[in-house]
Amino acid sequence: MIQRLKKGDIDNILVMGKSGAGKQPRIDVLIAEFGLEQLSTGDIFRSYLKAFDEIGYEGNILDFYNSKTGDFISSEKIGRSLKAHLSGCKFEDVLLGLKAKYYVSNGLFVPDSVTNDLFLSSFKKSDYRGIVLDGYPRTVDQAKFLVSIAEKESRKIDAIIHVVNDDETILNRVTGRRVCPNCYKVFHMKYKPLKDGKYCTNCGTEAITRIDDTREKVLSRLKEYREKTQSAIQYLISCNIPYIPVPGNLPELTDEAVKSSVFAALENPEASIFSVETI
Numbered sequence: 001m002i003q004r005l006k007k008g009d010i011d012n013i014l015v016m017g018k019s020g021a022g023k024q025p026r027i028d029v030l031i032a033e034f035g036l037e038q039l040s041t042g043d044i045f046r047s048y049l050k051a052f053d054e055i056g057y058e059g060n061i062l063d064f065y066n067s068k069t070g071d072f073i074s075s076e077k078i079g080r081s082l083k084a085h086l087s088g089c090k091f092e093d094v095l096l097g098l099k100a101k102y103y104v105s106n107g108l109f110v111p112d113s114v115t116n117d118l119f120l121s122s123f124k125k126s127d128y129r130g131i132v133l134d135g136y137p138r139t140v141d142q143a144k145f146l147v148s149i150a151e152k153e154s155r156k157i158d159a160i161i162h163v164v165n166d167d168e169t170i171l172n173r174v175t176g177r178r179v180c181p182n183c184y185k186v187f188h189m190k191y192k193p194l195k196d197g198k199y200c201t202n203c204g205t206e207a208i209t210r211i212d213d214t215r216e217k218v219l220s221r222l223k224e225y226r227e228k229t230q231s232a233i234q235y236l237i238s239c240n241i242p243y244i245p246v247p248g249n250l251p252e253l254t255d256e257a258v259k260s261s262v263f264a265a266l267e268n269p270e271a272s273i274f275s276v277e278t279i
């Protein structure tokens, strides 16, 4: 039996689902209803990468990584090398930014330990509460880490809101998406067409496809979801975190329709049309 979520009682909510499932409109509803703040993996990475870039270090960051041990050199050594650049900066943030940058700028897979450290540092800044988490946790190790932090800090994870959508719908939605490079208005070849199939209806600029919106990239994100995130959700459910599926696809996608579908699921999660097996 899932307790009804009450404003003011909520510590943290997880919003999970495939990339392109339609998480953001649901997150917006939760932010407006419960006064929470969104913490997304993308924003976390951007903020720490910025913290590192701002110190203006021009040396080679590969020097801080020891390929023999497969790890970074000690924080003390890194601190000594960066000393001249650190005035007025928080070394912890710069160090995390440097580690993130090493992987991101070399196009390498970011290990869970680094993602976890970045997440922890951000979560701590909010005193571990008042957060809608988006894009984290994405693997079982990240989910275990999150649960252990919540326990240690005596904070709740009140619910997993799972935005459910099928692969075919996501593929159609994402690969049909076009964006205006001038005014950033978003279109869809079928559902929200461009002028003459090419131009922004707002400013007349020729619209483009985002680099992440290709079929290959969508398929690779869906594969990663199947292989990693699905088991992370199962793990979180096994920790007795209330699981509330909401439909990512609605007959009409108005703000009002999104809001009432989220509320209906929150009011009566057990009557949801989805079951745990279908995730």
Ligand SMILES: [Zn+2]
Pocket (backbone or CB within 6 Å): 180, 181, 182, 183, 184, 185, 200, 201, 202, 203, 204, 205
């Ligand atoms: Zn435009």
